[in-house]
Amino acid sequence: MSEFIQQLINGLSLGSIYALIALGYTMVYGILKFINFAHGEIFMLGAFSGFYLSRTLGVDQPDIVMALVILVFTMCITSAIGVIIEKLAYKPLRNSSKLTVLITAIGVSLFLQYSGQLIFGADPKSFPTIIENIGFNIFGATIGSNQIVVLISALLLMLVLRFIVKNTKMGIAIRAVSNNLTAASLMGININNVISFTFVIGSSLAGAAGILYSINYPSIDPLMGLLPGLKAFIAAVLGGIGNFPGASVGGLIIGLVETFTVGYISPTYRDAIAFAILIIILLVKPTGLFGKKEIEKV
Amino acid sequence: MLFVISLVLVFILNFFTGNMDPYFYTILIYIGINIILASSLNLINGYTGQFSLGHAGFMAIGGYLSIALSTYFAPFFINTFGTGILGNAISFLIVLFAGGIAAAFAGIIVGVPSLRLKGDYLAITTLGFAEIIRVVIQSLDVIGASQGYRGAYIFENGVKASQIPADMSNIPYVFYSVPKYTDFFWTYLFVIIIIFFISNLMSSTYGRGFLAVKDDEVAAESMGVNTTKFKVTAFISGAFFAGIAGALYGHFNLYLNPEDFNFLKSVEIVVMVILGGMGSMIGVIIAAVILTILPEFLRQVAEYRMIIYALLLIIMMLLRPQGLFGVQLRGKKIREIKNKT
Numbered sequence: 131m132s133e134f135i136q137q138l139i140n141g142l143s144l145g146s147i148y149a150l151i152a153l154g155y156t157m158v159y160g161i162l163k164f165i166n167f168a169h170g171e172i173f174m175l176g177a178f179s180g181f182y183l184s185r186t187l188g189v190d191q192p193d194i195v196m197a198l199v200i201l202v203f204t205m206c207i208t209s210a211i212g213v214i215i216e217k218l219a220y221k222p223l224r225n226s227s228k229l230t231v232l233i234t235a236i237g238v239s240l241f242l243q244y245s246g247q248l249i250f251g252a253d254p255k256s257f258p259t260i261i262e263n264i265g266f267n268i269f270g271a272t273i274g275s276n277q278i279v280v281l282i283s284a285l286l287l288m289l290v291l292r293f294i295v296k297n298t299k300m301g302i303a304i305r306a307v308s309n310n311l312t313a314a315s316l317m318g319i320n321i322n323n324v325i326s327f328t329f330v331i332g333s334s335l336a337g338a339a340g341i342l343y344s345i346n347y348p349s350i351d352p353l354m355g356l357l358p359g360l361k362a363f364i365a366a367v368l369g370g371i372g373n374f375p376g377a378s379v380g381g382l383i384i385g386l387v388e389t390f391t392v393g394y395i396s397p398t399y400r401d402a403i404a405f406a407i408l409i410i411i412l413l414v415k416p417t418g419l420f421g422k423k424e425i426e427k428v
Numbered sequence: 429m430l431f432v433i434s435l436v437l438v439f440i441l442n443f444f445t446g447n448m449d450p451y452f453y454t455i456l457i458y459i460g461i462n463i464i465l466a467s468s469l470n471l472i473n474g475y476t477g478q479f480s481l482g483h484a485g486f487m488a489i490g491g492y493l494s495i496a497l498s499t500y501f502a503p504f505f506i507n508t509f510g511t512g513i514l515g516n517a518i519s520f521l522i523v524l525f526a527g528g529i530a531a532a533f534a535g536i537i538v539g540v541p542s543l544r545l546k547g548d549y550l551a552i553t554t555l556g557f558a559e560i561i562r563v564v565i566q567s568l569d570v571i572g573a574s575q576g577y578r579g580a581y582i583f584e585n586g587v588k589a590s591q592i593p594a595d596m597s598n599i600p601y602v603f604y605s606v607p608k609y610t611d612f613f614w615t616y617l618f619v620i621i622i623i624f625f626i627s628n629l630m631s632s633t634y635g636r637g638f639l640a641v642k643d644d645e646v647a648a649e650s651m652g653v654n655t656t657k658f659k660v661t662a663f664i665s666g667a668f669f670a671g672i673a674g675a676l677y678g679h680f681n682l683y684l685n686p687e688d689f690n691f692l693k694s695v696e697i698v699v700m701v702i703l704g705g706m707g708s709m710i711g712v713i714i715a716a717v718i719l720t721i722l723p724e725f726l727r728q729v730a731e732y733r734m735i736i737y738a739l740l741l742i743i744m745m746l747l748r749p750q751g752l753f754g755v756q757l758r759g760k761k762i763r764e765i766k767n768k769t
Contacts, residue, residue, distance in 0.1 A: 165548040222746055229479055230749045232548055233702055236481075237741030240695065244734035356691070363552060402563040405556030412553060413541050 132270030137393040138386070143277040143346060145385020146284035150339035151362030152369070152377040153291060154332030160308035160372035161328050164228060167235035168215055170359015171242035172208050172333045176340025177257065177350045178250055179204045184258045192262035200260060201283070201341050205334035212333025213326050221322075239359075246352030254351040257344035280342045287338055288378055291331065295374060300327055308372060357401055361388070364408040370421025379419065383407075434620045442613040453612075457680055459720045460615035461673050466700035466716040467622050467709070468669035473698065474706035475630060476662035477642030481551045482538065483670050483697045485558030486531040488689035490671025491678035492571050494527030495579045498606040498679065511607075520609040524675045531671025532664045534561070539663030558694055566686045576685035579606035579678065610680035618676065622669050627709055638662060642707070692734070699737050702744060705751025714753065 151173055158166045180200050189196045219238050223231050261279050265272045295301040306314040307324045315321045343358065344350050365384040369376025384404055391403045411418065445453060469483045498505070498519070505522075509515035538557050545553055571577045629635040637658045640648035649655050678684050696719070704715030719737075726733050744751065 165552070219742055219746075226745075226749060228548070229477075230745050232479065232551060233698075234742055234745040236695065236698075237738045237745065239738075240734055241738035241742065244731070244738060248731055248735065360552070360555070364556075367549070367552075396567070398563060398567045402560045405553075405560050408556050409541060409553060412545055412549060416544055416549070 133393065135269050136271035136273075137389050139271065139273050139277060140393075141386035141389035142382065143280045143284075143385075144389060145382035146281055147339045147343050147346075147381075148358065148362045148365050148385050149378040149381025150284055150287060150335045150342070151358060152365040152381045153288070153374065154336045155363050155366040156369070156371055156374060156377040157304070157328050157332045159366070161304070161311070161325060162220070162224075162231075164220075164231045165235060165363060166220075166332070167232070167359075168238040168242055169332065169336055170355035170357075170362070171239050171246070172212055172336040172355070173340045173343070173358060173362075174246060174350075174352060174355030175211055175242065176204050176208045176337030177344040177354065178246065178340075178352075179207045179337065180260075180341040180344060181255060181257055181350060184260055189260055190258060192259050194261070197260040201338060204337045204341055208337025208340070209330040209334040212329040212336075216326065216329045221325075239356075243353055243356070250352050252352065254349045257348035257350050259348070261345050276345050280346055283338070283342060287335060291335065292374070294331065300324070304328060361401075361404045364404050367408060367418055368411050370418030373418065373420045376418055376420035431620070431624050435617070438613060438616045438620060441616075442611070445612040455720065455724065456612065457610065457615050457676075459717050460612075460619050461677050461680075462697075462700065462716040462720045463619050463713050464615075464622050464669055464673040464676070465697050466704070466712045467626060468666045468673070469697050470701050470704075470706065470709070470712045471626060471638075471669075472662045472666040473701050474708070474712065475626075475635075475638045475642060476659060477706075478659055478662065479548075479551045480538075480554040480663075480666070481691075481694050481698060482554035482556075482558030482561075483666075484689040484691070484693035485554075485561040486534055486667040486670035487674035487677070487693070488558075488561055488565060488684075488686070489534050489674065490527035490531040491674030491684050491689075492565060492577065493530045493671075494523040494675035495577065495606065495678040495682070495684060496571050497523045497526055498609075499579055502606065516607060516609065520614065520679065523679075524614075524672055527675035527678075528668045528671040531674065532668040534671075535663040535665075535667025536660065538667070539660040555691065555694070558689070559691070562686050562689055565689075572684075574686060576683055579682040606679065606682055608680065608682060610676045615676055615680075618669075618672055623709065623713075625665075625669075630709075639707075696737070699741060702751055703740060705753040708751060708753040711751055711753025715751075 151169065154169050154172070155166065158164070158169070183200045183203055184190075184196070187196060187200070189200070215238055219234050220231065223234055261276045264275045266275065266278075267273075293301075295304060303314070303319050303324050304327065306317070306319060307321060311321065314324075339358075340355075361384055362381060365380035366377045367380070368383060369378070369380030384407065387403055387407065388400060392400050415421075445456065448456070465483060465487065469480065472478050472480045472483075505515075505519040509518045534557075538554055541553060565571060566574045630638070637648070637653050638661075640651070640653050641655050641658045645655055674689075677688075700715045700719050701712055703719065704711030704713070723730070723733055726736070
């Protein structure tokens with residue numbers, strides 16, 4: 131029983147990070163209808179920006195205020211990177227075929243990975259302890275305070291996103307554009323602003339996810355974004371791509387399944403299980419758990 | 429006729445490669461293997477327009493299966509066909525085709541779900557399949573798991589020894605290493621086969637079906653083209669040749685590591701197809717040659733290699749999305765219609 135609770139907490143905290151990344155995928159897909167492959171690399175850059183920020187700010191002791199400062203700065207940095215990528219690589223291709231954009235996105239992703247390897251070095255770096263890690267004992271399971279911090283911050287960020295999308299003018303514009311881009315632009319919505327804003331939100335969430343992930347798993351390297359990125363994408367597909375609550379639920383499911391596989395079956399299948407879920411969901415219900423069916427019109 | 433001439437040419441050229449510098453010889457073989465890989469992926473990605481990102485997975489299946497057969501069934505092959513030139517050729521052909529057929533079966537498994545998927549989803553699913561294949565190989569001890577697999581074994585009374593014996597001079601122990609079957613002749617034999625296979629296929633009525641699926645699936649279907657059949661056929665034949673390429677690679681290196689078949693290998697093949705131009709036979713071959721030789725020149729700056737690949741992809745897509753040798757659809761109207769879908 132205690133092991134079950136332990137895995138459950140581990141899974142939830144990992145899943146909430148996947149959910150944050152998945153939200154970025156879902157937002158961009160909802161509007162531009164393509165997978166931003168480079169999103170996993172934004173997550174990686176978030177972790178590295180946290181690493182270098184804590185170094186320049188001289189944070190070597192766990193400090194909740196400094197941790198918050200690092201988080202906010204990182205979110206600003208990654209959202210700037212996200213917008214730059216969108217302007218340079220994706221915007222010129224807005225009227226191109228889907229395949230062209232997909233290949234470009236893969237190119238951007240590889241470019242960021244290997245430039246990162248060149249700039250930051252290929253060897254893993256150890257992320258500083260910016261959040262105190264005290265173990266709590268609940269039903270025999272040890273739950274770190276950092277896991278709780280990760281869970282709560284992820285939850286808060288999701289609530290903020292929900293507020294933005296549901297209640298602000300920009301949020302309404304985002305929903306309008308994702309519903310019908312042409313009609314929205316005819317109604318006087320500035321499409322370019324909305325798309326940039328989407329990238330700002332998505333990338334800042336990915337950056338925050340990078341920090342939260344490194345708090346839990348303090349070894350960071352330039353290729354760390356690939357697998358969490360893909361798993362988060364799978365989470366987005368699982369929840370129904372384009373659907374916000376779906377992405378959060380999907381992320382949690384993927385995180386839980388992954389930790390339970392590691393705990394009860396074998397750590398070897400850690401990465402394969404997510405892909406197995408993807409294949410099953412695409413065969414059984416390609417629209418995802420909460421997705422709506424779209425019919426291809428000619 | 430052309431086919432026979434090129435076969436004879438390969439056979440003659442084979443005699444000149446005998447005393448070549450081993451370094452250049454290795455590159456020559458890799459060029460051949462990459463041409464097979466890129467052309468077979470071109471069949472899926474280029475002609476049929478299904479974006480597969482998991483070609484390394486098919487290659488891994490072919491490579492591992494063939495080399496495992498060559499080692500585990502070595503006594504059978506030696507006893508049945510002997511070790512002469514002809515015997516070796518027969519044994520090699522058998523394992524080559526076994527590798528190709530196994531990969532083709534994997535192609536069916538990937539191809540069938542792909543019928544329901546498009547573009548991005550298919551790319552991720554194929555990537556996922558390749559990752560699953562790699563993880564499974566990594567966990568299989570009989571083929572070396574994550575340490576990699578060598579095509580050499582110690583046999584005890586004709587059966588593979590369970591552990592390395594302390595004293596090898598004992599009679600029942602025989603050290604056996606799979607011969608380095610892959611040479612210039614075999615590699616370029618299959619290069620020629622795949623080139624003729626694809627060019628004949630594409631100029632046939634049947635082959636037009638692939639292009640129809642790529643250009644407009646809905647229109648093709650309403651014209652009576654069985655799009656399902658063409659997609660699966662593309663996956664099966666593409667996977668078959670990737671399996672052959674893997675088997676050739678395995679019997680050249682006599683060592684396979686699961687890491688040889690990771691995501692980057694798939695990307696490398698995709699870059700060849702895109703650089704050359706999706707659906708352009710000659711372009712893809714030239715791209716495969718360039719991208720095999722290029723890293724040798726970039727050896728001093730090896731860390732820039734992937735950055736250059738990535739920039740190549742982005743710049744190509746921005747400036748010339750049809751690839752270096754690809755054909756752009758003529759007429760503004762057609763382009764506009766194509767861009768919408």
